[in-house]
Amino acid sequence: MIIATFIAKNALRNKRRAALTILSVAVSCALLVTLLTLQREMTIPPESEAASLRVIARNKVSLAQPLPAKQLAVIDKIPGIVAVSPFSFFGGNFREETVTSFAQFAVDPARFQNIIVEGKIAEGSYDNFIKDRNSCLVGADTLKRYGLKVGDQMRFTGTFYPANLDLRIAAVYQGTVDDRNVFFHHKLLDELLGDPGTVGTWYLRVESADVANDVIARVNKAFENTSAEVRAETERAFQMSFMSMLGNVKVLIGSISTVVVFTLVLVTVSTMSMAIRERFRELAILKALGFRRRELFSFILAESFGLAALGAFVGIGGAWAFWTFLDLQTLTRGFLVYFEVTPRIMATGATVAALLGLFSAIAPSIAVARMSVVKGLKTLD
Amino acid sequence: MTVPNIVTIRDLTKTYQQGEINVTALNNISLDIEAGEYLTLMGPSGSGKSTLLHIIAGVDRPTSGECRVQGIDVTRLNESDLADWRNQNVGFVFQSFNLIPVLTAFENVELPLLLTRLSRKQRREQVNTALELVGLLDRRHHLPKQLSGGQEQRVAIARAIVTDPALIVADEPTGNLDSASTQEALGILQSLTRTAGKTVIMVTHDPKAAAFGSRSIHLEKGELVNE
Ligand SMILES: Nc1ncnc2c1ncn2[C@@H]1O[C@H](COP(=O)(O)OP(=O)(O)O)[C@@H](O)[C@H]1O
Numbered sequence A: 001m002i003i004a005t006f007i008a009k010n011a012l013r014n015k016r017r018a019a020l021t022i023l024s025v026a027v028s029c030a031l032l033v034t035l036l037t038l039q040r041e042m043t044i045p046p047e048s049e050a051a052s053l054r055v056i057a058r059n060k061v062s063l064a065q066p067l068p069a070k071q072l073a074v075i076d077k078i079p080g081i082v083a084v085s086p087f088s089f090f091g092g093n094f095r096e097e098t099v100t101s102f103a104q105f106a107v108d109p110a111r112f113q114n115i116i117v118e119g120k121i122a123e124g125s126y127d128n129f130i131k132d133r134n135s136c137l138v139g140a141d142t143l144k145r146y147g148l149k150v151g152d153q154m155r156f157t158g159t160f161y162p163a164n165l166d167l168r169i170a171a172v173y174q175g176t177v178d179d180r181n182v183f184f185h186h187k188l189l190d191e192l193l194g195d196p197g198t199v200g201t202w203y204l205r206v207e208s209a210d211v212a213n214d215v216i217a218r219v220n221k222a223f224e225n226t227s228a229e230v231r232a233e234t235e236r237a238f239q240m241s242f243m244s245m246l247g248n249v250k251v252l253i254g255s256i257s258t259v260v261v262f263t264l265v266l267v268t269v270s271t272m273s274m275a276i277r278e279r280f281r282e283l284a285i286l287k288a289l290g291f292r293r294r295e296l297f298s299f300i301l302a303e304s305f306g307l308a309a310l311g312a313f314v315g316i317g318g319a320w321a322f323w324t325f326l327d328l329q330t331l332t333r334g335f336l337v338y339f340e341v342t343p344r345i346m347a348t349g350a351t352v353a354a355l356l357g358l359f360s361a362i363a364p365s366i367a368v369a370r371m372s373v374v375k376g377l378k379t380l381d
Numbered sequence B: 001m002t003v004p005n006i007v008t009i010r011d012l013t014k015t016y017q018q019g020e021i022n023v024t025a026l027n028n029i030s031l032d033i034e035a036g037e038y039l040t041l042m043g044p045s046g047s048g049k050s051t052l053l054h055i056i057a058g059v060d061r062p063t064s065g066e067c068r069v070q071g072i073d074v075t076r077l078n079e080s081d082l083a084d085w086r087n088q089n090v091g092f093v094f095q096s097f098n099l100i101p102v103l104t105a106f107e108n109v110e111l112p113l114l115l116t117r118l119s120r121k122q123r124r125e126q127v128n129t130a131l132e133l134v135g136l137l138d139r140r141h142h143l144p145k146q147l148s149g150g151q152e153q154r155v156a157i158a159r160a161i162v163t164d165p166a167l168i169v170a171d172e173p174t175g176n177l178d179s180a181s182t183q184e185a186l187g188i189l190q191s192l193t194r195t196a197g198k199t200v201i202m203v204t205h206d207p208k209a210a211a212f213g214s215r216s217i218h219l220e221k222g223e224l225v226n227e
């Protein structure tokens, strides 16, 4: 037998309690990781100058309803607008992937150039993108992630539309708040769909932040009482709007998680104390046999740390797997595409679990240090 | 021929403070125990037998007086040194066996050896020797709950002798055993003193158990009573 065997046998002596402890650590770690991820997703993109100048107009009924392409002529005439482009979410799966790991949007390249002004062309040329209707503009992050280069083909299987894309990389951009997206010609999408004469949304840039609200009001007004009323809002408001429901949930989950983590600390601490108290006589025996305080400390610490680590592994790993393999796109009708459990967030969860393990070992360790062999033996003798 | 004393106790007193009252558990005790003795400690309940045994074994401290074991005053060792000292010099046998329930007989006996520098192989040999001596080598993979009370106590005796200590202390070791198991356990302790030169100090209520010893002393209200 080695010390580790002894510790493991002790930790698992009450299997149900060990399982419940691991499970409660796991659940709270999963909750914590989910909360942190949600928080992160809701705070990117951060406020940027360019974003405050951009407006998205979508169908008033719902995001899923398309808008008539002929609205473009009307929007073009509205004062205060610098540029406007169709902006349709394609939602395809790249190569053999079964989830949409980054978004593709159909745009009018020439018009779009005047909208994402903060994006810099890192490779290739924007002109080539404009010229080739089968080409695309790719974010630097996606390029790097898949080891792609200009001239490569990108194949997407449509999940939202009954169409597939086969795009040649014409240019690479970077410097926007989200350098993951792929943009391609709306004309190509129209062609693939048999010219339905619709777009997903309109994407526009206004002259200055001062006129943004006026422009929004004008756009909304322009299509009032038509068969396709629109709802225009700033890019940021738009991003928030489909999460506005989640906004309340965020607060809710935030408070629940805090309570759960706090409760978990209490539960784990008391579980550990109970596990040790039950074994008080045995620990007294170990002391009599010559085990010193520091050895008993390390037993207790290893046990609580081990249980917490196992819980963290299950919980954080489970949350990661859940959010990575869940088809969020389908679930949220294509608009919540990302829910990335980052290594940093997982590390945060693991740290919390480690502290939990440490924390719950304190009280039992103090009790064991104070315990005299004679008193410990008397608990039964 | 003079046999060296293994235990020398002088003016040992232990009092407990209970609120306003002082309870005297041991009152000015002096006692010599020779190496190789099988000493039985008798006396009514509450007379201080366990207290005396605990002080000799280095798990309790007296209020005053000295207790030398093999020349070392154990009352003056610090916690950590005392723990090492116990590991190397004292074997414990308790009334309620006190085996670790999640460990097999073999692992229970091996426990004190985990604190030594012995290799795994050396440990195994020593554990097997100890289990052989108590006649339980064939039960080494059994858990305590799979053993009878008598067998559990023999495993405990094996655990007490596995580090080859000079002194074995036993507090009413037969209190929970039937008469056959009692005979067996006492026989083993006796043979340890006779063939292995160990010193055994045993607290007991039972005059028949005391008969196995080489000498018997009586405590009453914390004082030694001469017969
Ligand atoms: N922790 C304690 N606090 C107060 N009194 C104690 C304590 N431990 C033992 N005593 C008292 O000391 C005396 C001797 O106890 P003990 O050595 O256990 O007796 P025995 O083993 O002979 O039955 C008893 O009167 C007992 O009540």
Ligand SMILES: [Mg+2]
Pocket (backbone or CB within 6 Å): B049, B050, B051, B171
């Ligand atoms: Mg007693």
